[in-house]
Amino acid sequence: MPQLIFRGIPAEGIRAISIPLVEEMAAICQCGTDNFTLECLHVTAIFDGKYTDSYPVIDVWWFERGDDVRDKMAETIDRHVRSLGIPDLEISFRVGREDNFYMNGRRYGS
Numbered sequence: 001m002p003q004l005i006f007r008g009i010p011a012e013g014i015r016a017i018s019i020p021l022v023e024e025m026a027a028i029c030q031c032g033t034d035n036f037t038l039e040c041l042h043v044t045a046i047f048d049g050k051y052t053d054s055y056p057v058i059d060v061w062w063f064e065r066g067d068d069v070r071d072k073m074a075e076t077i078d079r080h081v082r083s084l085g086i087p088d089l090e091i092s093f094r095v096g097r098e099d100n101f102y103m104n105g106r107r108y109g110s
Helices: 013-029 069-081
Strands: 004-007 039-043 045-047 050-052 057-062 089-097
Touching: 013 039, 013 057, 045 057, 057 069
Parallel strands: 004 039, 057 089
Antiparallel strands: 004 057, 045 050
8 A cells, every 4th residue: 555546648658657656655655666556447428429548547545644744645646657648647545544454363452
């Protein structure tokens, strides 16, 4: 955690920015780069009965780190993704509670 899930953004673009993006996010969160997971979902968007491009959306699943860290993360993600020529995007932070997170059947941190 954090896990970033990308929709409506080409996977090749995310691959191209992945190393500098993760390094910068790790510095902001004060954790190792191995804590981050980037996933690109391939979706089919439909509007008005026709196939259309998906709007670029990034969901960030993480343990809350406060407004300042969240703001810095959003700015960093936005800047790196926009460097791919994507003019508009949305970022949503989804907060997981550590007491509800399990690794290998064991509660996280226990």
